[in-house]
Amino acid sequence: MSDNAITVPPEIANAIDTAHRIAVITHVAPDGDAIGSCLGLTHLLRNLGKDAIPVCQDPVPYIVNWLPGVEEFVRKAPADVDLVISIDLSSIDRMGDAYDAGTLGHIPLVNIDHHVTNTYFGHVNWVEPRAVAACEMVYHLALAFGYPITPQIATYILTGLLTDTRGLRTANVSARVLRVVTHLVELGAPIGEITELTFNRRPLAIVKLWALALPNLRVEPEGIIWLVITEAMRQEAGYDEPGDGGLVSFISTAEEAYIGVVFTEKPDGTVNVSMRARPGYDVARVAFALGGGGHPQAAGATIDGPLDTAVQRVIHALREALTEQKAARAAVPQPAHAGK
Ligand SMILES: [Mn+2]
CATH class of the missing domain: 3.10.310.30 (Diaminopimelate Epimerase; Chain A, domain 1)
Structure with a gap:
């Protein structure tokens, strides 16, 4: 692999292995990458036999409201989880009311994010500003730990990757990113349909x-x-x-x-x-x-x-x-x- 390969901290696999009920929380005023990465990771975890719950304080925006499973989001993380994973957010307050530090503060928190402004608020922090989307990190995580990527998960991941790159139009779209896109399409993500529903449609x-x-x-x-x-x-x-x-x-x-x-x-x-x-x-x-x-x-x-x-x-x-x-x-x- 080339020198711009993205590596995943093994501590994350350890945290997931020992957890049973996991809240996956994304940021307030979610965008396509927030929703896609949160649902993608939730479904990866469920396929491992985990009880995973997607959490977001605010409603799913129209841009990705066509994704299957968007109705599964809850507004606030339940108190009885044994692991919290935050995804696509740079500071703890970006979870808003979804994360109550009073009830969840003692529970291990894994922070997965690609924002250069991340404050490293988790117990485990994987911050990778070279990733064009949190969804790209979910892809590398799945590959690194051997978690199967179903067509539905590939669809979540590709949708978020496409939204954060405005349809592969941002300056950070590299050969690595295009390889990820190619692989996601091979895994069953319908790129034409995603593009049509996400970019060619608004209220x-x-x-x-x-x-x-x-x-x-x-x-x-x-x-x-x-x-x-x-x-x-x-x-x-x-x-x-x-x-x-x-x-x-x-x-x-x-x-x-x-x-x-x-x-x-x-x-x-x-x-x-x-x-x-x-x-x-x-x-x-x-x-x-x-x-x-x-x-x-x-x-x-x-x-x-x-x-x-x-x-x-x-x-x-x-x-x-x-x-x-x-x-x-x-x-x-x-x-x-x-x-x-
Ligand atoms: Mn993002």
Whole structure:
């Protein structure tokens, strides 16, 4: 195997071997990778004879609501488990109400994640930022320990891998990743059907929400493109799920932009900040400074409102970060293909 092979800590197999009832918890406001990795791991464990429960505080988003088994999610981990595995989350609070430290704090916690901002909060921590998705880690885990990957598990894993790479369109998609994809297809994951259901389909209410939000698009001189989604817009559009349905990725395609941001006002008055950066630029550090996390090219945080104050604070931080990053890039000769 090439030098970028991903290895799995054997401690994880030991933890699984001795456990009987396992809560597999993923993050609040789940995305496709959260749901896919959580269900994929849950089903791997069940096929080993374990009693495994997928747990997520928030509902499954429409993008992956077609996956079999999404109705099995519970909102809160039961207290009588003997192992907790967290998947696709960088800090313990990202489990939200799904993890009650009062009842579960003494139970072994295995932290499996691919976010560079991970805080190593588990008893066993497998943090692999080279993995393009938590789902890729589930794949390597299954292979390393000889856990069988059924067609249904391959479907979960490939779905999350495709969502976190936006359909294999992110800069981190390497030959290794394509080998994983090929193997998952060989194992029975229907890639064409997954792509159709996941990427070529959204509720009409989202299209209406975009129509309401886009007239207020703003562009900062540094190359930051942003807009806000207010609670009123969400109500008018009739879209009641969290998230922006991919709007931040859409506005970030403007070629004048280095960074794209969508601010979403939440019913409780907090503001969700979702950010994207072109390859070579980094929004993860700003997200981390705001109390959130993510990857250099895609990161987010939830911060205090009101909306106007939140926008000013984040745009100010991003202008400073972008100016610094441009200066750092200017100091080093860049290859011609390395972006703007
Ligand atoms: Mn992920």
